[in-house]
Amino acid sequence: MAEALSQYLWPSVAYLLTGIVHALLLLGLVAVGTVIFIWMERKIAGRIQDRLGPTRVGGKFGWLQTVADGLKLATKEDTMPRDADPILFKIAPYVALCASYATFIVLPFATGWSAVTSSISIFLIIAILGVEVFGVILAGYSSGSKWSLFGAMREAAQVVSYEVPLGLCVLVPVMIAGTMDLNVIGEMQRGWFTNWLVFHDPFTFLVFFVYITCATASVNRAPFDLAEAESELVAGFHTEYSGVRWSVFFMAEYNSMLLVSFLASILFLGGWHGPIPIFTSTGIAYESSAAAFSWGGFLANVAGVANLLFKGFAGVAIMMWVRWTLPRLRIDQVMRTCLKYCTPLACFCFLGAAIWTWAFPGGMLLKAEPYAGFREADEMALLPVANSAGTEARGDFDESVQSSGLASNDSALSQSLPGELASQDDNRRSPATALAGGDN
Amino acid sequence: MNLLTDPVGASHFMAVGAVMFVCGVVCMATKRNGLGILMGIELVINGANLNFVAFGSEFLRRNPDYALGVDGQLIALFVIVLAAAEAAVALAIALNYYNNRATIDVDRADELKG
Amino acid sequence: MDGHINWHSFYFLLFGLTACVFSVAVVLTGSIVRMAFYLTLCLGATAGLFFLAGAGFVGAMQLLIYVGGTLVLLIFGVMLTAQGPFVNMKTRAGEWVIGGAAGLMLLGLLLQAAFRVEEWRGPPEGVATATAENAPPGEIGIRMLGKPGDNGKAVGKESGYLLPFEIVSVHLLVVLIGSAYLARTKRRRRASDPAEST
The missing domain is CATH 1.20.120.1200 (NADH-ubiquinone/plastoquinone oxidoreductase chain 6, subunit NuoJ)
Structure with a gap:
């Protein structure tokens, strides 16, 4: 996109414009998502507790309740305790928001549609998500209030512990895919829903639920919301916050919820592919970057974005359902869940999935098309390494690709990897774009 | 040279690394809080790490044949892992020290003075 | 440029x-x-x-x-x-x-050392910008498994890192146990403490 624009503008301006467009698109998603989620939370909480939830503002279902809330929050007085550390107190909410917003930079929304393509996108997302806890800890500590301090300490202990099983759970799809590129991981689940990694083998099915548990804990949602336990700690780390800064914390929290739901759908639930391959079977699929732009492919990708958004929102809705159903755990129970159940279970699933992948490369159903195009794409992405480091370890996968006999599908798939939006950062050539160069 | 229009090289990375290294050394020398000293050590380690990574890149020096390549990144990885281990042990020592003396001021740890 | x-x-x-x-x-x-x-x-x-x-x-x-x-x-x-x-x-x-x-x-010493070598000051001749081409993570993993890289360069053959990798992993285990031992709360038994004696 930057290259296309630079035909008409100065390169610097084109580059800046491209970046700004991407940032604004993501910011729109993040802001609108939060507004919808707060409304959803109220509605779901109401229904579960046999109430109606908001009904008045903006028509029948209280659509505009969040907007009214936002106006109220913006007009509230912005207080700060006398004992607080002023700089840290003011900056902490924005640290949390920036971290949870920055994770969306490398998240693909459809084939090749991510602001920045990266060959290690999943690793980056997990890493940046871990930074978010820093904002919460700073907020709790700089407030100068014992309730906030307790909340922050619980948060520190909990999130650092839960990063271990979360990382192990994420490793399972990464190992099966053989790449840390979310684009490739999502693309290999194209086709019927049996291709989804959650149905790859019993271990991935199990690890999916471990992932959901750990993700819920790492974004501080009930039943793991020890950091803001209302019944014990007033409001935990944001006890002393009010007005706009408080709502910034909420935005950060809902963003991370949306993010881990997106990750769950991309890693396990087929990403932007629906359960039935409508677009693939009718031959309409996203083809390639600007050179081969087609409205059909564009449409397929828009449908992909809708798919992913649906899955993400459904994931958030499930988190809300869990929140209003289960009671809060004690801190020792939280730690026991992490160390005694989640971590060993994730390790076990990791080993099991490794053995299963080695024994049955095609997955559970020994499908006729064992992730065909993807394997080839992966091979090519790793070409610079494969030349020097030997390909013998991948021989099994080569055979399965050969036996699939879907060569045409393969090439279409590998061409479809790099996206139009992906070419923002023209200085860096990710394996995916290198792949496109080799194909065209 | 104009830093906005000219490409940077390993020297510039080394300059940033040098500033971090020196700040870390001064931090270690002047802080009396045990955890502050630990933070100084982290700064020193990162300043050194930056040099490893910069020398690993083939695009930051005139003759790419001399670049460390992936070796630089691997060493940086090992350094990060060892620094994490070091931080864990140092933190355990600091907590133990605090339990025994009810302070974290390292100047009070003078009982072994001969 | x-x-x-x-x-x-x-x-x-x-x-x-x-x-x-x-x-x-x-x-x-x-x-x-x-x-x-x-x-x-x-x-x-x-x-x-x-x-x-x-x-x-x-x-x-x-x-x-x-x-x-x-x-x-x-x-x-x-x-x-x-x-x-x-x-x-x-x-x-x-x-x-x-x-x-x-x-x-x-x-001063470090900065002088950093800028003294002309060879470190910029990208190779003819390269307009220092392109940041991120190395694929697979290569790092393969090197950690001990497969020496063959870069075909004039100077220095890239080596494998299996032994350091193993040492670091054992080291981490030792650190885990050691720091847990150091930081654990030690119960001091005192006869005069009424809470302990009951």
Whole structure:
């Protein structure tokens, strides 16, 4: 996109414009998502507790309740305790928001549609998500209030512990895919829903639920919301916050919820592919970057974005359902869940999935098309390494690709990897774009 | 040279690394809080790490044949892992020290003075 | 580059200045929590510099382990050992003078060394910009499994890292056990303590 624009503008301006467009698109998603989620939370909480939830503002279902809330929050007085550390107190909410917003930079929304393509996108997302806890800890500590301090300490202990099983759970799809590129991981689940990694083998099915548990804990949602336990700690780390800064914390929290739901759908639930391959079977699929732009492919990708958004929102809705159903755990129970159940279970699933992948490369159903195009794409992405480091370890996968006999599908798939939006950062050539160069 | 229009090289990375290294050394020398000293050590380690990574890149020096390549990144990885281990042990020592003396001021740890 | 902004250099300037400014701030501030916060920003900017040097995996590792792990651990330690709400231990003026002078001398030495070698000052001839081509993480993994890389270069053959990898993993286990042993609460039995005797 930057290259296309630079035909008409100065390169610097084109580059800046491209970046700004991407940032604004993501910011729109993040802001609108939060507004919808707060409304959803109220509605779901109401229904579960046999109430109606908001009904008045903006028509029948209280659509505009969040907007009214936002106006109220913006007009509230912005207080700060006398004992607080002023700089840290003011900056902490924005640290949390920036971290949870920055994770969306490398998240693909459809084939090749991510602001920045990266060959290690999943690793980056997990890493940046871990930074978010820093904002919460700073907020709790700089407030100068014992309730906030307790909340922050619980948060520190909990999130650092839960990063271990979360990382192990994420490793399972990464190992099966053989790449840390979310684009490739999502693309290999194209086709019927049996291709989804959650149905790859019993271990991935199990690890999916471990992932959901750990993700819920790492974004501080009930039943793991020890950091803001209302019944014990007033409001935990944001006890002393009010007005706009408080709502910034909420935005950060809902963003991370949306993010881990997106990750769950991309890693396990087929990403932007629906359960039935409508677009693939009718031959309409996203083809390639600007050179081969087609409205059909564009449409397929828009449908992909809708798919992913649906899955993400459904994931958030499930988190809300869990929140209003289960009671809060004690801190020792939280730690026991992490160390005694989640971590060993994730390790076990990791080993099991490794053995299963080695024994049955095609997955559970020994499908006729064992992730065909993807394997080839992966091979090519790793070409610079494969030349020097030997390909013998991948021989099994080569055979399965050969036996699939879907060569045409393969090439279409590998061409479809790099996206139009992906070419923002023209200085860096990710394996995916290198792949496109080799194909065209 | 104009830093906005000219490409940077390993020297510039080394300059940033040098500033971090020196700040870390001064931090270690002047802080009396045990955890502050630990933070100084982290700064020193990162300043050194930056040099490893910069020398690993083939695009930051005139003759790419001399670049460390992936070796630089691997060493940086090992350094990060060892620094994490070091931080864990140092933190355990600091907590133990605090339990025994009810302070974290390292100047009070003078009982072994001969 | 006929006057166009070199974005690689621009980002280098951004991250480099952030790293330098906040590492100085770490030294100058008295509050231990602010130190930790400035250190976070500094290390985050260093991760950005790693990305610019083409080491994306190391950068992500830095974010994950340092910023998300080690520093959270540090702040945890700060919270456990804080006496007042904010620990503030003043440094004497003489210490500042001596430390600052020694630091400035060291800085001068290091900067002179960094810019003395012409070969380090820029990208290869003909390369307009220092392209940050991130190495695929697979190569790092393969090297860690002990497969020596064959780069075909004039100087230096890349070696495998299986032994360091194993040593580091055992080292981590030792550290895990050791620090858990060091930091665990020791129960002191005192006969006079009524809570213990009952």
